[in-house]
Amino acid sequence: MKIAVVGLGLIGGSMALVLKQKGFATKVFGVDNQEANTRKALELGIIDEINDLDSAIANSDLIILSAPVSACVTLLPLVLDRVDHQVVLDTGSTKSALLEAVKGHPKRGRYIATHPMWGTEFSGPEAATTDAFTGRANVICNASECDKDALATAEQVYTLLGMYNVYMEGKDHDVHVAYVSHISHITSFALANTVLEKEREENAIFELASAGFESTVRLAKSSPAMWMPIFKQNKENILDVLNEHISQLRKFKSCIEKENWEYLTELMEHANKIKDVLDRKE
Ligand SMILES: NC(=O)c1ccc[n+]([C@@H]2O[C@H](COP(=O)([O-])OP(=O)(O)OC[C@H]3O[C@@H](n4cnc5c(N)ncnc54)[C@H](O)[C@@H]3O)[C@@H](O)[C@H]2O)c1
Ligand SMILES: O=C(O)C(=O)C[C@]1(C(=O)O)C=C[C@@H](O)C=C1
Numbered sequence: 001m002k003i004a005v006v007g008l009g010l011i012g013g014s015m016a017l018v019l020k021q022k023g024f025a026t027k028v029f030g031v032d033n034q035e036a037n038t039r040k041a042l043e044l045g046i047i048d049e050i051n052d053l054d055s056a057i058a059n060s061d062l063i064i065l066s067a068p069v070s071a072c073v074t075l076l077p078l079v080l081d082r083v084d085h086q087v088v089l090d091t092g093s094t095k096s097a098l099l100e101a102v103k104g105h106p107k108r109g110r111y112i113a114t115h116p117m118w119g120t121e122f123s124g125p126e127a128a129t130t131d132a133f134t135g136r137a138n139v140i141c142n143a144s145e146c147d148k149d150a151l152a153t154a155e156q157v158y159t160l161l162g163m164y165n166v167y168m169e170g171k172d173h174d175v176h177v178a179y180v181s182h183i184s185h186i187t188s189f190a191l192a193n194t195v196l197e198k199e200r201e202e203n204a205i206f207e208l209a210s211a212g213f214e215s216t217v218r219l220a221k222s223s224p225a226m227w228m229p230i231f232k233q234n235k236e237n238i239l240d241v242l243n244e245h246i247s248q249l250r251k252f253k254s255c256i257e258k259e260n261w262e263y264l265t266e267l268m269e270h271a272n273k274i275k276d277v278l279d280r281k282e
Contacts, residue, residue, distance in 0.1 A: 001024060001025055001026060001061045001062050002025075002026060002027045002028075002029070002059060002060045002061050002062075003016065003019060003025045003027070003028050003029070003060055003061070003062045003063075003064060004028075004029045004030075004031065004051065004056035004057060004059065004060035004062070004063045004064065005028060005029070005030055005031070005046075005047065005064045005066060006031040006032070006053065006056065006063065006064065006065050006066065006067055006075060006079075007031075007032060007065065007066035007067030007068070007071070007072075008030050008031075008032040008037050008038060008040075008041040008046060008047065008066075008125050008128075009037070009066065009123050009124050009125060009127065009128070009226075010119065010120060010122060010123050010124070010127040010128055011066045011091045011116065011119065012064055012066030012067075012091070012128075013041060013044075013046045013125045013127070013128025014127075014128045014129055014130070014132040014133065015064055015066065015091070015116075015133075015157075015161065016028045016030075016041075016046045016047060016064075016128070017045075017046055017128055017129070017130045017132075018130050018132060018133065018160070018161055019157065019160065019161075021130055022160050024156075024157070024160055027048050027049070027059075028046070028047045028048050028049075029047065029048070029049050029050075029051040029055070029056040029059050029060055030042065030046065030047030030049070030050055030051065030056075031050075031051055031052065031053050031056045032067075033067075033071075037124060037125050038050045040124070040125040040126065041125040041128075044125055044126070044128070046125055046128055053075070053078070053079070054082065057079060057082045057083060057086065058082075060086060061085070061086055061087065062086065062087045062088075062089070062153060062157070063079055063083070063086055063087070063088045063089075064089055064090075064091065065079065065088065065089070065090035065091070065092070066090070066091045068092075068225055068226050068229050069092040069093060069094050069097065069098070069229045069230055069233055070229035070232070070233070071229075072090050072092050072098055073097050073098055073101045073233075076088070076090065076098055076101055076102055076111065077101055077102055077105060080102055080105050080107040080108070080110065080111060081107070083107055083110050086110060087110060087112065087149075087150040087153045087154065088110055088111045088112070088150075089111070089112045089113075089114050089154050089157070090111075090113060090114065091114060091115065091116055092113075092115065093115060093177060093181065093182075093226075093230045094174055094177070094230055094233040094234050095113050095115065095139075095141045095142075095170035095173045095174055096170045096171055096173075096174050096233070096234075097233045098113055098170075099113055099141065099142055099170040108145060109145065109146055109147035109150060110146075110147060110150050111146065111150070112140060112143075112146050112150055112151055112153075112154035113140070113141040113142060113170060114138055114139065114140050114141070114154055114158065115138065115139040115141070115173065115177070116133055116136065116138045116158065116161070116163060117136045117137045117138065117139065117163075117181075118132055118133045118136040118163070121218055121219055121220075121221040121222045122221075123222070123223040123225075123226060132161070133158075133161040133162055133163050134161070134162035134163070135162060135163075136163050136164075137163065137164055137165075137166050138158040138161070138163040138164070138165050138166070139165075139166055139167075139168060139173055140154065140155070140158075140165050140166070140167050141167075141168060141169060141170040141173050142169060142170055143167050174233075174234050174237055175237050177234070178234055178237035178238050178240070178241050179241055182230060182231065182234060182237075182238050182241075183238070183241045183242065183245060184219060185219045185222060185227055186231070186238070186242065186245075187245065188216060188217055188218065188219035188220040188222075189219070189220050189222075189227075191216055191217055191220065192217045192220035195213075195217070251263075251267060252264070252267060255267065
């Protein structure tokens with residue numbers, strides 16, 4: 001298959017590398033609005049040729065949109081206007097806005113809304129790796145609206161990446177990812193700001209920070225260019241979970257203020273239950 005990747009960063013780059021390695025992609029055409037990223041992707045062997053959007057669509061059988069979700073909302077209808085036999089999929093972290101953008105489009109069936117639940121805090125083509133995706137879920141949304149052959153191609157792509165496909169409606173997807181992905185990023189960004197504000201001795205952070213701190217602020221290293229549009233598109237669900245989170249923080253604060261050590265212990269014991277939920281994966 002000839003593949004076009006639009007957005008040559010961590011996700012698009014990693015998909016291109018793995019699909020080439022597996023022999024699925026015979027040629028990869030790359031599109032990016034940052035010239036430095038297209039050049040880097042070519043240099044790293046992620047893509048075989050730099051294209052503009054029109055040539056990439058004309059040259060390919062499969063088009064992967066892996067730009068930030070704000071760019072995908074603009075790009076997707078333009079891409080669908082130009083496709084014929086091609087399959088189009090996106091990898092965006094939000095789905096409702098994209099599905100809304102192509103509602104009623106005559107080529108809607110060629111588009112599969114997908115979300116691979118794998119990533120890192122790093123971005124750009126240099127972050128792309130073949131050591132990606134394996135064992136994680138890929139979400140496919142509104143599958144009943146897709147042409148059967150296009151859906152089968154998207155399923156095959158993610159199976160080749162070592163992922164398992166799960167199916168849900170776009171609106172449900174956006175609620176669930178607000179809980180298991182988006183809120184973690186907000187808390188990590190806020191935690192990093194808290195520590196940068198309070199601890200003015202940067203050397204103390206450098207010297208004393210160990211695994212606990214590093215694991216909780218890892219996500220604060222993530223790209224604002226990727227995350228701002230996600231928070232914007234998923235505003236309502238994020239505000240809902242953020243309200244709950246703030247009330248949880250208030251409970252911890254109140255226990256400490258009032259020296260209610262018993263209730264504080266109960267709050268932590270309840271939190272420990274997350275271990276049982278996550279351990280079911282092993
Ligand atoms: N990073 C993650 O953990 C992760 C995981 C799953 C899905 N996603 C989603 O996948 C997509 C890509 O994320 P990423 O982590 O690879 O981001 P990234 O920042 O590493 O790469 C995005 C690339 O898109 C390019 N780009 C921006 N606007 C563009 C436009 N208008 N046209 C063409 N290219 C454009 C950027 O220059 C960059 O090279 C996003 O929609 C994101 O929500 C990210
Ligand atoms: O592990 C990370 O660094 C990630 O941020 C990956 C992660 C997440 O788990 O929240 C981030 C965004 C996605 O859309 C999917 C996966």
